[in-house]
Amino acid sequence: MGWAWLILLLATYPWLLGADLASDTLASSSLVVFVSGTCLIAPSRRLKRWQCVLFAAGLGFLFEARRPIPDGTLALTLVAVAIFLSSNRPLLRSTPRMLQGAAIVNVAACLVWYLAAAFAADAPAVGAAGHLFGQLLLAGIVGTLGLVPVALTQNAAMDRLGVPPASEQP
Amino acid sequence: MDQNRQGARASYVALAVFVAGWILLPSAVRRLNREAFVEFQAPALHLVGKSRDLATFWEKKSRSSEELVAAGRDLARINAALEIKLKGMEDIRRENTRLREVTRYNVPADYLSVVARVATRDSSSWWQRIVIRKGRNDGIRPGAPVVFGDTVVGRVTAVHLTTSEVDLVTSPGFRCTAYLEGDDQNRIVLINGVAANSLGTAKARVSVIPYDYLLPAGTPARVTTTGMGGVFPSGLTLGYLDGGAYATQVGNFKESLLVPSRDLYNLQEVSVLVPIIQTPGEALMQGDQFQ
Numbered sequence: 001m002g003w004a005w006l007i008l009l010l011a012t013y014p015w016l017l018g019a020d021l022a023s024d025t026l027a028s029s030s031l032v033v034f035v036s037g038t039c040l041i042a043p044s045r046r047l048k049r050w051q052c053v054l055f056a057a058g059l060g061f062l063f064e065a066r067r068p069i070p071d072g073t074l075a076l077t078l079v080a081v082a083i084f085l086s087s088n089r090p091l092l093r094s095t096p097r098m099l100q101g102a103a104i105v106n107v108a109a110c111l112v113w114y115l116a117a118a119f120a121a122d123a124p125a126v127g128a129a130g131h132l133f134g135q136l137l138l139a140g141i142v143g144t145l146g147l148v149p150v151a152l153t154q155n156a157a158m159d160r161l162g163v164p165p166a167s168e169q170p
Numbered sequence: 171m172d173q174n175r176q177g178a179r180a181s182y183v184a185l186a187v188f189v190a191g192w193i194l195l196p197s198a199v200r201r202l203n204r205e206a207f208v209e210f211q212a213p214a215l216h217l218v219g220k221s222r223d224l225a226t227f228w229e230k231k232s233r234s235s236e237e238l239v240a241a242g243r244d245l246a247r248i249n250a251a252l253e254i255k256l257k258g259m260e261d262i263r264r265e266n267t268r269l270r271e272v273t274r275y276n277v278p279a280d281y282l283s284v285v286a287r288v289a290t291r292d293s294s295s296w297w298q299r300i301v302i303r304k305g306r307n308d309g310i311r312p313g314a315p316v317v318f319g320d321t322v323v324g325r326v327t328a329v330h331l332t333t334s335e336v337d338l339v340t341s342p343g344f345r346c347t348a349y350l351e352g353d354d355q356n357r358i359v360l361i362n363g364v365a366a367n368s369l370g371t372a373k374a375r376v377s378v379i380p381y382d383y384l385l386p387a388g389t390p391a392r393v394t395t396t397g398m399g400g401v402f403p404s405g406l407t408l409g410y411l412d413g414g415a416y417a418t419q420v421g422n423f424k425e426s427l428l429v430p431s432r433d434l435y436n437l438q439e440v441s442v443l444v445p446i447i448q449t450p451g452e453a454l455m456q457g458d459q460f461q
Contacts, residue, residue, distance in 0.1 A: 017214050020290060027291040027435045030298070030366035049181060065207035066335060068297050068343070071200040072192050079185055087178035117296040123342030123365045131295050134369065 004161045005043075005051040009058045011157035012039050015150050016062055019142075030131065031138055034113075035150065036063050037106030038143045040078060042151035044085035045092050045166035046158050056082035063113070073116040074109060081105055089166065098151065099144055106143025107136050208330050215333060219289040219303050226438075281315075281403065281443035284308055289333060291435050295365045298341040298372050300324070302440060305332045315402045315443045321431050322346075322395060322406045323440050334442070338434050339363065339408060340372035347396045348408055350379065352386040358396060361408055361428060371429070373412060379424040385411065393428055403443065407431050 015035060022033040036059045043055050060075025085092065085101070092098050114132055159165075192200075269275075286304035293299070304310055306329050316323040316336045324344060328335040337343050344363040349356050357380050366372040376393065385391050390410035397404025412427040 013214070017211075017218070020292070021218065023292055024290045027293040027298075028371060028433070029369040030293045030295055030372060031369070032292070032294045049177060053181070061203065061207045062211065065204055065211060066292065066299075066301065071204060076185070076189055076192065080182075083178060083181040083185060087174060087181070114295070117294065121296040121342050121365065123296070123363070128295055128365060131366070131369075135294070 001161050001163070002051075004158065004163055005047060005055040005058070007161060008043055008047070008154060008157050009055055009062075012059070012150070012154060013062070015039060015146070015153065016059075031135060033142055034063075034106065034110045034135075034139045035142055035146050036060065036074070036078065037081070037109035037139070038102045038146045039150055039154070040082060040085070040105060041092060041098050041102045041147060042154040043158070044082060045089055045098075046155075046163050047086070049083065049086040052082045052086045053079050067113075067117070068120055069113050069116045070120050074113045077109060077112045081109070092166075099147055102143045102147040103140045107140045110136055110139035205330065208333070212330060212333050215289040215301060216303055219287055223287065280446045282309065282446055284310060284442045284444055285439060286310075286334070286442055287439050288437055293366070293372070293435070296342060298338040298363065298366065298434070299327075300336045300338065300434075300437070300440075302334050302336060302442070303332065304442065305330045305334050307331055309444055310334050310442050311444055311448070313401060314445065315406075316440050317406060317443060318432060318437055318440050320405075320407055322402060322408050323432075323434060323437065325401065326442060336440070337363075338372075339428070339430055340366070340374050340434065344374065346402060346408070347398055348376070348393045349396055350376075350383060350411070351392040351394070353380070353383055355380075357383075358398070359393075361393065371433075374409070374428040374430075376411060376426045376428050377423065379426060381422060381424060383424065390429075392431075400445075 016039070019033045019035045023031070026033060039059055040052075040056055044052055047055060056078040057075045060072075060078040064071065064074050085105075092101050111132075114135060118128065284304055286302035286308075289301045289303045291300045300323075302316075310326060310329050312326055312329050314326045316326060322339055324336045324338040324341065326334050327337045327343065339361070341363040342365050344361070346361050347358045348361050350359055359379050360377045361374050362377070363372075363374045390412075392410055393408045395402040395404055395406045395408060409428045409430040412429045416425060
């Protein structure tokens with residue numbers, strides 16, 4: 001089904017909104033709850049490559065829309081990750097591998113938007129290392145803990161859309 | 171397997187071409203793309219905000235009638251006191267207008283106050299923002315000051331159809347001039363937000379404090395807007411100086427930190443002061459640099 005990526009994006013959006021609301025709660029600590037990397041894992045196992053690319057671009061642009069990050073930085077990074085993951089599906093063949101993948105992708109994508117925002121900001125980055133570490137730690141924890149519920153939602157949506165299941169064998 | 175590898179290679183090449191095209195694209199196309207994704211999310215933000223309002227409504231509805239009677243009585247007393255103050259203000263306003271006419275003094279910008287509910291807050295090292303549920307449809311324009319009572323909250327940086335983004339006073343992109351309480355000569359200091367690099371409350375930097383400025387004893391020094399630059403009306407509270415002022419490396423001036431006078435992340439409602447006549451500052455803010 002050609003529009004599976006769009007319907008899947010709509011099915012994933014409540015999780016992105018939930019992350020934004022969690023960021024709202026954590027606003028006084030200047031931390032962002034980031035889950036876009038995690039949301040990319042389950043679709044990378046089942047969607048066709050081009051669908052996965054469009055899904056990843058949508059995820060990235062949704063995050064960037066309200067934030068002062070250079071246009072397309074996160075979206076294009078997620079697209080590159082989507083191409084890699086959908087071309088190497090055996091890397092995500094089991095749940096522990098998916099959890100590892102979610103943590104790595106979420107932390108890497110978080111690092112990309114943080115650096116892009118630092119590049120765009122006109123304020124000096126004195127002492128930002130500690131805060132960056134906290135942000136990456138949060139992204140890793142949220143990425144790992146959030147994978148199961150997000151993937152369950154996405155798999156349910158893909159089952160309904162008739163997307164073929166992922167192979168469990170390498 | 172080979173086909174998969176070839177497909178991946180072709181995808182990477184296509185991505186590289188797309189990245190090059192994306193960089194060369196006119197900024198209007200990128201802005202249109204961003205705007206489309208913002209408008210896609212706007213209904214969800216409105217829904218979240220309205221759900222919060224509904225929860226507050228039901229929470230207040232569950233209060234006992236005794237509590238409501240007591241609150242009504244307190245409000246009536248406050249109203250009576252305010253009415254007396256208002257009459258005094260009216261006399262001052264007339265006197266002010268007369269003096270301005272006599273001296274042919276420039277009339278400061280008039281503002282239209284648009285009350286807006288806060289939809290969501292978003293904060294990281296590099297931005298501290300709130301999203302409000304009023305936008306272009308309600309007459310809000312980029313660059314308009316945002317206040318709560320007599321306290322400056324921030325400035326509108328991006329306006330969409332039904333929502334707007336507000337950079338808070340502590341956001342690294344925020345800049346304005348101010349006066350310090352206790353400085354009889356009314357010398358101007360600069361306020362600019364700083365990147366938040368701790369998990370504590372975000373603060374702004376107060377720079378160009380005159381070397382001979384002494385903090386008032388006992389109370390923290392209030393920092394107020396100057397009214398210069400045409401963005402903020404004068405006399406609004408930006409916050410208070412945090413502790414002492416320390417000398418800069420050059421040593422000609424001192425610096426300090428500004429603590430906002432309100433918890434900016436707990437505001438439910440703010441007022442946007444839209445200038446009735448467009449100011450030169452606003453025109454400058456309509457460029458590409460404000461997203």
